[in-house]
Amino acid sequence: MKNVIRLNFEIREAIIESGGQDAIKCYQCGRCMAACPLNLLESINYTTYRFCQRIRLGAIIDGENKEDIADDTNDVFRCVGCDCCKNECPRGVGLSDVLRAVRRILVDYDSYPNELKGVISRLYNTGNPFGEAAEQRNAWALDFQVPRFDGSYDYLYFACCLPSYDSRCQEVARATASLLNKARVSFGVLGEQEFCCGEAVRRVGAEKVFQTALKSNIEAFRKNHVSKILTTSPHCFLTFTRDYKELYPRLEAIHATQLFHALIKGKKLVPKKPFNKTVVYHDPCTLGRQMGVYDEPRAILQSIPGLQLVEVPVYNRESSVCCGGGAMGLWLDWPQGERLADVRVEQILATGADAVAVACPFCLNMLEETMKSMNAHIEVLDIAEILWSSISERPAK
Numbered sequence: 001m002k003n004v005i006r007l008n009f010e011i012r013e014a015i016i017e018s019g020g021q022d023a024i025k026c027y028q029c030g031r032c033m034a035a036c037p038l039n040l041l042e043s044i045n046y047t048t049y050r051f052c053q054r055i056r057l058g059a060i061i062d063g064e065n066k067e068d069i070a071d072d073t074n075d076v077f078r079c080v081g082c083d084c085c086k087n088e089c090p091r092g093v094g095l096s097d098v099l100r101a102v103r104r105i106l107v108d109y110d111s112y113p114n115e116l117k118g119v120i121s122r123l124y125n126t127g128n129p130f131g132e133a134a135e136q137r138n139a140w141a142l143d144f145q146v147p148r149f150d151g152s153y154d155y156l157y158f159a160c161c162l163p164s165y166d167s168r169c170q171e172v173a174r175a176t177a178s179l180l181n182k183a184r185v186s187f188g189v190l191g192e193q194e195f196c197c198g199e200a201v202r203r204v205g206a207e208k209v210f211q212t213a214l215k216s217n218i219e220a221f222r223k224n225h226v227s228k229i230l231t232t233s234p235h236c237f238l239t240f241t242r243d244y245k246e247l248y249p250r251l252e253a254i255h256a257t258q259l260f261h262a263l264i265k266g267k268k269l270v271p272k273k274p275f276n277k278t279v280v281y282h283d284p285c286t287l288g289r290q291m292g293v294y295d296e297p298r299a300i301l302q303s304i305p306g307l308q309l310v311e312v313p314v315y316n317r318e319s320s321v322c323c324g325g326g327a328m329g330l331w332l333d334w335p336q337g338e339r340l341a342d343v344r345v346e347q348i349l350a351t352g353a354d355a356v357a358v359a360c361p362f363c364l365n366m367l368e369e370t371m372k373s374m375n376a377h378i379e380v381l382d383i384a385e386i387l388w389s390s391i392s393e394r395p396a397k
């Protein structure tokens with residue numbers, strides 16, 4: 001009797017209480033569906049507006065057992081939290097917040113994708129999604145003498161989990177540290193006291209694990225007198241700015257591209273060596289659409305001699321398409337034909353650029369892995385890496 005809708009107003013109230021109140025504002029115009037990048041995939045018909053309707057009717061978490069519910073709510077976990085829909089919605093509905101409320105209930109009921117269960121459990125137990133030892137957080141630093149932050153430095157550098165543990169993303173942390181040293185910006189790290197910022201676990205609905213991350217980091221910030229925090233990941237930047245401030249008001253977060261831009265303007269960093277390539281910039285959803293940082297990354301790239309900056313036609317800045325890594329998409333293995341990263345990589349390849357510049361470790365990982373799977377010969381580089389190659393004594397790539 002799948003085509004008979006069962007109404008359950010307790011479910012509706014539970015979703016609203018979990019933060020899904022925007023669903024009530026929706027008047028079913030469908031503009032969000034036109035804006036949602038998931039509908040650029042031919043095999044997907046992501047009827048975004050129907051989520052609001054189903055929530056209003058209390059007809060969304062319905063089934064005899066956890067497996068039935070998980071099957072029925074699989075689509076709830078497709079949303080990458082990119083906020084393209086919110087930008088278009090005449091009623092200001094944040095569908096990613098609405099879906100996060102649904103996810104909170106599903107996570108509490110243990111009815112959500114198995115891949116996510118593993119990541120969330122590792123993160124809760126070790127402070128990072130890979131299950132690596134906290135003592136290895138500074139493995140990226142290799143021969144750098146990065147001091148322990150104690151309040152006397154300009155910035156706490158919060159590298160984020162991917163640059164701390166993933167061998168490719170560690171290069172971004174090293175380029176960042178090299179640039180800071182060159183510009184004589186003093187910084188320290190928290191080492192094993194650093195816990196994942198928790199932004200992705202919150203988006204996916206694991207609110208209790210997010211609260212653990214929040215409390216653990218705030219305790220470390222207090223103990224070490226942190227106020228200015230520099231992030232490589234836009235996801236850390238967003239959550240420190242929006243979620244942490246309430247409990248720790250003195251926190252001032254800055255994204256690496258903002259600081260590098262200021263250092264170039266102040267002549268503390270002077271790009272000299274030519275980077276003779278055509279580069280397309282991919283706007284990360286979290287840095288661009290959600291935090292409004294569009295110009296600084298482009299200004300950095302334009303300051304590098306020889307670099308020719310191009311744009312993805314139409315789908316740039318506010319209209320950029322997600323790499324697919326948001327809201328723990330990095331760990332969800334959707335079948336071929338249902339992966340957002342494929343769409344973005346096709347758009348990037350069509351520009352004919354030699355390299356794509358990113359400013360987010362999730363984008364770096366998603367785009368690079370997808371390029372490899374497509375046998376595409378285009379470099380994926382973080383802006384810190386490109387900038388450092390134009391400044392360092394080593395030959396530029």
Ligand code: SF4
Nearest residue numbers: 026029030032049089
């Ligand atoms: S754009 Fe906004 S009001 Fe229109 S259907 Fe989507 S959520 Fe509802």
Ligand code: SF4
Nearest residue numbers: 036079080082083085
């Ligand atoms: S946040 Fe992005 S992926 Fe999610 S429904 Fe909105 S447009 Fe689609």
